[in-house]
Amino acid sequence: MMSVHALAHLRPFPPSFPSLACDSATLVDTDVPVTCPEPRAHWLSWASTSTSPPPVIACSPFIPDNLVEHLMRNKRDSAITTKYLAGTAITNGEAALHSFVTALVPAAACADYAWHGGHSAVELGATRDGRRKRARRIVLSTALHQDFEDGQVAETFFAVARAPISGQDLYVDGSFSIPTVAQKADDLQRAAYDFRLKRHAVRHLVSSGALPSLGSLSHPPWSSAQATTLLKRHLSSSPSVPPSAAVRDRCLVLESGTVLSLDMLVAAYIASLSNELSALEALCVVDEGGYAYTFSPPAIFARRLPADLSTLLVLCALREIVLAAHAPGPRAALPAMRLFALGTHLAALAALLPLARAVLPPHVVVLSRDNLFPAERGGTLAFPPECDGATLVVHNNSDAFGQNIESEAAGGSLDGVLGAWTDASRSLRRDREDLLDFVG
Numbered sequence: 001m002m003s004v005h006a007l008a009h010l011r012p013f014p015p016s017f018p019s020l021a022c023d024s025a026t027l028v029d030t031d032v033p034v035t036c037p038e039p040r041a042h043w044l045s046w047a048s049t050s051t052s053p054p055p056v057i058a059c060s061p062f063i064p065d066n067l068v069e070h071l072m073r074n075k076r077d078s079a080i081t082t083k084y085l086a087g088t089a090i091t092n093g094e095a096a097l098h099s100f101v102t103a104l105v106p107a108a109a110c111a112d113y114a115w116h117g118g119h120s121a122v123e124l125g126a127t128r129d130g131r132r133k134r135a136r137r138i139v140l141s142t143a144l145h146q147d148f149e150d151g152q153v154a155e156t157f158f159a160v161a162r163a164p165i166s167g168q169d170l171y172v173d174g175s176f177s178i179p180t181v182a183q184k185a186d187d188l189q190r191a192a193y194d195f196r197l198k199r200h201a202v203r204h205l206v207s208s209g210a211l212p213s214l215g216s217l218s219h220p221p222w223s224s225a226q227a228t229t230l231l232k233r234h235l236s237s238s239p240s241v242p243p244s245a246a247v248r249d250r251c252l253v254l255e256s257g258t259v260l261s262l263d264m265l266v267a268a269y270i271a272s273l274s275n276e277l278s279a280l281e282a283l284c285v286v287d288e289g290g291y292a293y294t295f296s297p298p299a300i301f302a303r304r305l306p307a308d309l310s311t312l313l314v315l316c317a318l319r320e321i322v323l324a325a326h327a328p329g330p331r332a333a334l335p336a337m338r339l340f341a342l343g344t345h346l347a348a349l350a351a352l353l354p355l356a357r358a359v360l361p362p363h364v365v366v367l368s369r370d371n372l373f374p375a376e377r378g379g380t381l382a383f384p385p386e387c388d389g390a391t392l393v394v395h396n397n398s399d400a401f402g403q404n405i406e407s408e409a410a411g412g413s414l415d416g417v418l419g420a421w422t423d424a425s426r427s428l429r430r431d432r433e434d435l436l437d438f439v440g
Contacts, residue, residue: 013282025381034131036133043426057440058440063101075090079399099143100275105139106137111124139280141394146268149300149303164213222251222253227262292387295342296395339383340365
């Protein structure tokens with residue numbers, strides 16, 4: 001069993017993997033006609049002459065290869081507001097494990113995302129002859145937020161139950177196969193399968209390898225407000241203590257009454273973020289400009305877990321990764337990260353900016369996302385001078401059930417805007433033969 005702190009160690013990627021680096025501040029010409037109202041429609045058509053590479057897929061070592069392919073290929077066309085549906089391929093337990101499988105896509109964006117009373121886009125202009133749209137090169141990360149939209153996915157996956165739960169690896173019997181769609185449609189078979197996936201996660205994420213029963217908790221569960229206060233205090237006052245140690249054997253009770261293992265939840269944030277940053281550090285190296293990381297917690301996935309608490313868990317994961325980089329020697333942590341921009345649409349999120357500064361290395365510029373896309377520039381990207389040549393990393397805030405980036409309306413969500421205005425949907429096409437060429 002790997003220790004929770006060990007999950008934070010960033011790993012190398014093979015030298016054969018393609019670079020993700022690009023200069024996001026410099027606009028490039030595309031083959032999208034200026035008369036095309038939605039670049040996605042052009043890029044997914046036979047009329048487009050441009051090419052899109054396959055994604056780099058960063059996944060935790062404990063996720064089986066066949067499950068990685070299943071999650072990448074078998075999403076629905078769209079899954080807005082829905083979780084598992086009878087007759088579909090991805091269960092709620094599989095969706096929870098998708099947070100440990102992140103695709104990073106080199107993409108061309110003909111507009112910057114903006115919020116103007118709703119999800120919108122700021123176009124980046126036309127070529128000199130006025131016939132084609134211009135774009136900036138970015139990296140789109142599909143890193144999934146823990147899905148607390150309702151009680152079906154993350155709330156169930158991290159829940160402490162009436163009976164203790166012992167972790168058990170999926171390969172305990174020598175092999176792992178994914179049930180068929182028909183088998184998953186049977187409620188009893190699906191429940192048993194999802195519970196098996198949960199036991200696998202407990203085995204690899206929980207320091208003790210097991211979850212206690214509700215009747216045998218070592219400490220009373222924290223409320224969301226208590227957890228927020230205590231995690232803020234820990235990040236402010238205990239810089240050398242890994243957050244995973246501070247939450248060991250601790251639990252969190254949601255307003256719904258569900259008790260979650262905070263130990264397991266923090267470990268999940270660490271594992272997920274270390275996947276993404278491993279790829280970015282290896283494939284956006286500082287000699288090629290490094291990368292500018294943006295993070296905006298979505299309201300939809302924070303209905304059961306407050307957005308400021310979920311953001312605090314990201315900062316805990318960052319602290320863990322920075323501490324892991326310094327052990328056993330004084331190596332630089334996150335050398336390729338040039339900037340960290342946090343969405344601060346809520347006052348509670350803006351209040352977390354000083355903590356972000358406290359957990360990140362001194363060389364990283366920390367600012368509000370609003371300052372990265374300032375109103376005086378019309379809401380388009382404005383890198384500070386320290387970030388010249390950097391790769392902009394954005395997130396599409398999608399879920400695990402649907403390939404919404406191919407189908408969602410441009411005004412429906414961040415997912416819809418980035419799907420409509422970038423060619424990422426072509427890189428992520430589920431029928432691409434090379435979709436899984438770069439899994440690390």
